[in-house]
Amino acid sequence: MTEIKKLTNGEVEELTKLSNKLKEKCLAMIHNAKSGHPGGNLSALDLMLVLYKHIMNQCCEWDCSPEWDKRDRFVLSKGHASAALYCVLAECEYFGEDELMTFRKLGTRLQGHPGCNCAPGVEIPSGSLGQGLSMANGIALSLKLDKNPAKVFIMLGDGELQEGQVWEAAMSAAHYRLNNVIAIIDRNRLQIDGCTEDVKALEPLADKWRAFGWQVLEINGHDYGQIYGAYREAINISNEKTAPVVIIANTIKGKGVSFMEHNAGWHGKPTKQEEFIKAVEELRGKC
Amino acid sequence: MLTDNKAVSSLRQAYGETLVELGEENKNIVVLDADLACSTQTIRFQKAYPERFFNMGIAEQDAVGTAAGLAYSGKTAFFSTFAVFASGRAWDQVRCSVAHPNLNVKIVATHGGVTVGEDGASHQALEDISLMRSLPNMKVIIPADSVETRAVIRYVARTKGPFYVRLTRPNMPEIFNAKDYDFKPEARVLVPGKDLTIATYGETVVEALKCAEMLKEKGISAEVINVPVIKPLDESTIIESVKKTGVIMTVENHSVIGGLGSAVCETLSEKLPLPVRRVGVRDEFGQSGEYSELMKKYGLVAEKFMDDALALVEIKKKQL
Numbered sequence: 286m287t288e289i290k291k292l293t294n295g296e297v298e299e300l301t302k303l304s305n306k307l308k309e310k311c312l313a314m315i316h317n318a319k320s321g322h323p324g325g326n327l328s329a330l331d332l333m334l335v336l337y338k339h340i341m342n343q344c345c346e347w348d349c350s351p352e353w354d355k356r357d358r359f360v361l362s363k364g365h366a367s368a369a370l371y372c373v374l375a376e377c378e379y380f381g382e383d384e385l386m387t388f389r390k391l392g393t394r395l396q397g398h399p400g401c402n403c404a405p406g407v408e409i410p411s412g413s414l415g416q417g418l419s420m421a422n423g424i425a426l427s428l429k430l431d432k433n434p435a436k437v438f439i440m441l442g443d444g445e446l447q448e449g450q451v452w453e454a455a456m457s458a459a460h461y462r463l464n465n466v467i468a469i470i471d472r473n474r475l476q477i478d479g480c481t482e483d484v485k486a487l488e489p490l491a492d493k494w495r496a497f498g499w500q501v502l503e504i505n506g507h508d509y510g511q512i513y514g515a516y517r518e519a520i521n522i523s524n525e526k527t528a529p530v531v532i533i534a535n536t537i538k539g540k541g542v543s544f545m546e547h548n549a550g551w552h553g554k555p556t557k558q559e560e561f562i563k564a565v566e567e568l569r570g571k572c
Numbered sequence: 573m574l575t576d577n578k579a580v581s582s583l584r585q586a587y588g589e590t591l592v593e594l595g596e597e598n599k600n601i602v603v604l605d606a607d608l609a610c611s612t613q614t615i616r617f618q619k620a621y622p623e624r625f626f627n628m629g630i631a632e633q634d635a636v637g638t639a640a641g642l643a644y645s646g647k648t649a650f651f652s653t654f655a656v657f658a659s660g661r662a663w664d665q666v667r668c669s670v671a672h673p674n675l676n677v678k679i680v681a682t683h684g685g686v687t688v689g690e691d692g693a694s695h696q697a698l699e700d701i702s703l704m705r706s707l708p709n710m711k712v713i714i715p716a717d718s719v720e721t722r723a724v725i726r727y728v729a730r731t732k733g734p735f736y737v738r739l740t741r742p743n744m745p746e747i748f749n750a751k752d753y754d755f756k757p758e759a760r761v762l763v764p765g766k767d768l769t770i771a772t773y774g775e776t777v778v779e780a781l782k783c784a785e786m787l788k789e790k791g792i793s794a795e796v797i798n799v800p801v802i803k804p805l806d807e808s809t810i811i812e813s814v815k816k817t818g819v820i821m822t823v824e825n826h827s828v829i830g831g832l833g834s835a836v837c838e839t840l841s842e843k844l845p846l847p848v849r850r851v852g853v854r855d856e857f858g859q860s861g862e863y864s865e866l867m868k869k870y871g872l873v874a875e876k877f878m879d880d881a882l883a884l885v886e887i888k889k890k891q892l
Contacts, residue, residue, distance in 0.1 A: 401673035409644055413668040419634045420669055423641015423649075426626065430602070430647075450665070453634035461626070 289517045292339070292510055300338065300509045301571075304331055307372040308541045309568045310385060314368045316561045318389035320397070322365040324551040325442060328473040328536040330369040331507050333359075336438060336469075337373050340516045345379040345406065357435050358408050358424055362417020363442035363471060364398035365553070371395050371404060379406035415448025417441065418468065422454055425463040436523065440469045444476030447485050452497065459498030462527040467519045468499075470531060471506065473538035475549040491533055499531045506534030542567055574762065575719075575749040583739045584682050586718035588613030590725040591650065592620045601729065602642050604628055604651045606635045612652035612682045632657045636665035636677070643675040648729060654688075655681035655738050659700035670734050671707040677735075678728045679704075684714070684738040685825030686853065686870055687775055689863040696858035697738075702830020704736040705803045712802040713757075714738045716777035719748040720800060723755030740775050740825070742863050747777055759806040761813065765795035768884055769813040771836060772823040773799045776872055780823055783874035783881060792885055802832055807839045814846055819888045821849045821881055825872055828852040847891075849884045851877045 292300070308327055315321030337343065341357040361370050368388060375382045380394070384404075387393040394404045398412025409420050421439035428435055445451065458466050470490075478484050487493075491501045500522050504511040512534070519530040538552070539545025542564040556564060595601050595617055602624045609615040609627060618625040628635035632653055639649040651658070658681035659666070670677045681700065688696045704712050713728065713735060715721040721739060728735040747762075759771070763784050772780045777798050784794040795813050799806065814820050820840070822833040833850030840848060853870050867873050871880075 409641075410668065410673050413664055416633075416637050416665060416669050419637025419665070420641040420644065422634075423638040423643070424645050425641070426602075426638065427642045427645030427647055430624065431645075450631075450633040450637065453629075453631035454637065457628060457631070457634055457638060460629075 289514055289521065292513045296339070297509045300334060303376070304334055305541065305568045305571045307334065307369070307376060309565055310372045311368045312542070312556060312561065312564050314371070314385050314388040316556050317386050319555050320389055321368055321555060322553045323545055323556065324475065324538040324548070325363060325471065325473065326366050326369040327540045327542065327545065328506070328538045329363065329366040329440060329471045330372070331509070331540070332440065332469055332471065332512060332534055332536070333369055333373045335509060335512045336516065337377050339513055341438065342435065343377070345377055354433060355435055358437045360408055360411070360417045360421045360424070360437065360439040361399060362411055362439055363414065363445055364411030366440070366471070367395070367397065367399050370399065370407070374404060374406040377406070380404055414442070414445040415450040418451055418454035418458070421466055422458050422461070422463055425458070425465045426461060428465055435465070436520065437466050438469065439466065440471060443470055443472045443474065443481050443487060444484070446470070446487055455494065455497040455499065458529040463529050464523045464527050466529040467523060468529065468531040470533045471536050472533050473536045475538045475547070475552065477549065477552045479549050494531045498528055500526060500528050501531055501533065503533045504535065506536035507540055541571065573748060573753060575746050577746055579746045580743045581718040581746055582743045583715060583718050583721040584611070584613040584741070586721040587680060587725055587739060588616035590722045591617040594726065594729050595621045595624065598648065598729070600647050602626065602647045602649050604635050604639050604649060606630055606632050606653040606657065608653050611654070612680070614650070614652045632662040633665045636662040637669045639677045640669035640673070640675050643677045644673070648676050648678070650678045650680055652680045652682060654695060655684035655697035655700045656695055659697060659703045659736070663703055666704070667707055671709045674709045674733055676732055678737065679735065680725070680737045680739065682739045683741045685740065685775065686858040686866040686872070687740050687742055687825060687863040689741065689866060690860050692860040693857040698827045698853050698858060699830065700738060701802055701826050701832070702834070705830065705835065710734050710736055711804065712736045713800050714774040714802065715800055716774055716798060717744050717747045719746055719750045719753050720755065723753060724800065727755050727757070738774070744775060745778050747781070757801045759797050759799040759801070759809040761795060761809070762798050763794065763796040765793035766817055767793045768881060768888070769795045769797060769810070769817045769820040770823060770881065771797045771799050771810060771820060771832060773802065773832060775825050776823045779872065779874045779877070783878050786874060786878055787881055792881070794881065799832055802835055805835050805839060807843070810836060810839060811844050814840065814844055819847045819884045821851060821877070821884055823851040823872065823877055826852050828854055847884060847887050849880050851880055
């Protein structure tokens with residue numbers, strides 16, 4: 286097994302600052318749009334941030350170069366975390382930061398759920414839950430046919446795992462030995478109607494993925510060292526084994542804003558003015 | 573264009589053979605199936621190019637999504653299963669993963685309509701054209717014989733974007749002459765006439781031609797139009813014909829809700845409001861039986877729908 290590189294203290298500090306800045310942007314976009322999904326965006330943001338900043342082989346200018354084909358792909362299956370994705374893409378200069386405030390407005394490229402021919406950097410549309418892994422598998426099969434070494438990262442919500450298609454796709458990835466697929470589960474344990482375990486239990490989740498033929502890693506999805514380490518390990522596994530890898534990232538819905546944390550009520554409602562101000566104050570206090 | 577060779581052949585076999593030819597010509601073509609490769613005849617492609625064939629198991633939703641991912645990455649992805657599963661079971665996947673991003677996925681669905689036969693209602697897609705026609709970006713084509721099937725498959729392979737192609741299970745009499753048949757995405761007048769228009773596609777083209785012969789013996793001149801492309805509908809050919817004949821009858825192995833009959837009504841009610849009679853399955857499920865018996869039972873044979881044609885001509889006379 287290749288030795289796994291670690292983030293430096295300076296890199297962790299920088300990610301912490303950046304994360305709080307992007308969380309604020311995310312909330313501002315949702316507040317401005319008067320609609321969106323604060324909880325699931327805040328739980329997923331750290332995972333996307335580390336992926337784009339430190340892991341994926343990607344570049345905002347590649348679309349005009351022959352190297353574009355070699356980029357690693359990111360598929361956001363839980364499309365309601367679009368605000369977090371757009372913030373990360375703007376941070377990586379796929380498009381200007383000014384555009385973020387057009388989120389969910391008529392005529393925007395930043396559709397409520399990622400649309401097609403949408404914001405630069407968005408690979409495929411999503412929104413109807415459960416469909417991303419199948420599409421990621423299709424991309425992975427195509428990469429293999431073309432002998433392209435790029436990886437496909439795919440983020441799923443945990444509630445989304447109640448969709449049957451996810452398990453059809455989980456079987457397909459194992460059957461076709463898609464070791465170029467790395468799935469990330471945003472395991473915030475909440476969905477619209479309450480706890481995942483009350484609505485329809487997912488546990489034992491790691492065992493389920495193992496039984497479907499996947500290599501499983503489990504981490505704290507807000508610990509940058511753990512996130513980075515898991516991505517590196519997943520890449521090593523995918524280079525050495527023939528099985529797909531899933532990272533179960535234990536996260537907190539509404540992470541970073543005290544009154545949103547662990548609260549299913551913040552799945553899909555925008556902030557009132559005073560709530561928004563309080564949330565911004567909290568996030569700035571952490572920078 | 574029409575043949576008198578009296579041959580009967582399989583549309584599915586024509587599909588499988590054409591896929592193999594295309595696979596040789598274009599290395600970007602991939603094929604997916606959902607455990608029906610023998611029935612849909614994609615098995616021919618599997619045997620020729622196993623590395624570009626993916627059996628997705630009995631999981632149509634996953635198959636459609638995987639086809640979309642392959643198409644997103646630059647492949648031309650054909651996906652086949654029975655029409656009832658391709659259109660119904662995986663409708664949301666076709667909508668969100670294929671039609672919305674306008675991807676190069678060709679759904680070639682076999683065993684459409686009541687002609688599935690003995691398997692009964694669960695397997696008889698009578699709503700598929702309606703379901704697929706309502707999706708933006710989706711184009712819908714149903715060939716009538718093996719000659720048209722070969723040409724349609726080649727056409728969808730070279731034309732960007734999503735297509736739904738429906739093939740029938742039974743072998744069908746050859747209508748078109750393979751030597752000079754050239755598919756164009758339009759409706760075509762097969763028999764010119766002046767008293768009424770009969771518009772149809774798929775298995776009922778041959779019945780409509782028979783009906784026109786029978787009407788001729790009664791002194792009625794029917795214009796028969798083959799409409800393989802239900803969407804986008806070739807409105808001008810239909811309107812031109814109805815301007816001449818004054819009435820139109822649609823005949824299809826599909827529900828009268830949402831198929832060609834509906835499409836023609838939508839067009840004529842806005843642009844040329846004249847009497848229409850829709851022949852098809854009337855808002856009910858199918859059932860088991862031999863396909864020829866089922867065609868009779870649901871009024872899809874010339875002997876049955878000739879009465880509709882005569883009634884329509886009477887309506888026109890009364891209006892004059």
